[in-house]
Amino acid sequence: MKVFLAVARAGSIRGASESLKVAHSTVSRRMDALEFALKTRLFDRTSEGLLITPSGEELLVSARTIEETMHAAERSVAGRDRELSGDVRFTLPLPMAVCVLTDDLANFVEQNPLVNLILDLTDDLLDLSKREADIAMRFTYKGNSPPDYLVGRNLATQASCAYASPDYIGDHVFSGSNRNGRWLGWDDVVEYPKWVHSAGLEPMPVTGSFNDVFVQMAFAKRGLGMAFLPCMMGDLDPGLQRVPGARPIPHTSLWVLTHPDLRDTVRLRSFREYLYDAVSDKLDLIEGRGV
Numbered sequence: 001m002k003v004f005l006a007v008a009r010a011g012s013i014r015g016a017s018e019s020l021k022v023a024h025s026t027v028s029r030r031m032d033a034l035e036f037a038l039k040t041r042l043f044d045r046t047s048e049g050l051l052i053t054p055s056g057e058e059l060l061v062s063a064r065t066i067e068e069t070m071h072a073a074e075r076s077v078a079g080r081d082r083e084l085s086g087d088v089r090f091t092l093p094l095p096m097a098v099c100v101l102t103d104d105l106a107n108f109v110e111q112n113p114l115v116n117l118i119l120d121l122t123d124d125l126l127d128l129s130k131r132e133a134d135i136a137m138r139f140t141y142k143g144n145s146p147p148d149y150l151v152g153r154n155l156a157t158q159a160s161c162a163y164a165s166p167d168y169i170g171d172h173v174f175s176g177s178n179r180n181g182r183w184l185g186w187d188d189v190v191e192y193p194k195w196v197h198s199a200g201l202e203p204m205p206v207t208g209s210f211n212d213v214f215v216q217m218a219f220a221k222r223g224l225g226m227a228f229l230p231c232m233m234g235d236l237d238p239g240l241q242r243v244p245g246a247r248p249i250p251h252t253s254l255w256v257l258t259h260p261d262l263r264d265t266v267r268l269r270s271f272r273e274y275l276y277d278a279v280s281d282k283l284d285l286i287e288g289r290g291v
Helices: 001-008 013-020 024-038 052-083 093-098 104-112 166-171 194-198 213-221 266-282
Strands: 043-046 050-052 088-093 116-119 133-142 149-163 228-232 249-258
Touching: 001 013, 001 024, 001 052, 013 024, 043 088, 050 052, 088 093, 088 266, 093 104, 093 116, 093 213, 104 116, 104 266, 133 266, 149 213, 213 228, 249 266
Parallel strands: 088 116, 088 133
Antiparallel strands: 043 050, 133 249, 149 228, 149 249
């Protein structure tokens, strides 16, 4: 039908071949095949070119209707892709959602009202092959890589640092033989676990066991001790300060991951690009350069 429309508009086989960018012989063969299939002549060959027959005029009306229907369908599909619609299942750690990306995620929802954003706030690497999530944002420890069956991009190196309340900092010493600060413990069973030797300060003992980063932050603000927190949390909280002498320690790599079968889906690709830009704008905060 596309060839027939091109011939009708051009008035010649040669003109149709030029508009379609195919060989003259190809257009001629297809027209012959169409006339044979319909058992009627669509054009009369004259010295001035092709003259459409009554049968051709009748077919032309239907062909134009079909063409416009196809164009309308293409516009409709393209419009939905541009507007973005459908579910986006996104899993990420709670601190990233609360401390870093809240405004960005809200803006994305406002800008794309046909997208149904579904958040799963967890550190677990859900099974993306089973569509438990479409896109995952995850931290991996240095030297570790995400599973081979996922594809993605390493966006940042998250840094952590020692934080405490201003009063706690004023009342304690954190270096030298007189140091008397104490760390808030995680799931530690010894007084000097390995992590305190790589936390950017001289070793100091731990107290208690508080295996949630938001609990650690809250107790540090109450003056119970020092917390080793992601800089993206500690630097934003006015109730905390970096402990004197502490330096940010590169801690984990931040990845955005998806299943290979989903990487070219328009709405998911657009959301990933949006995340890339959002994280890029906050690199100083995530990597501990915000102070």
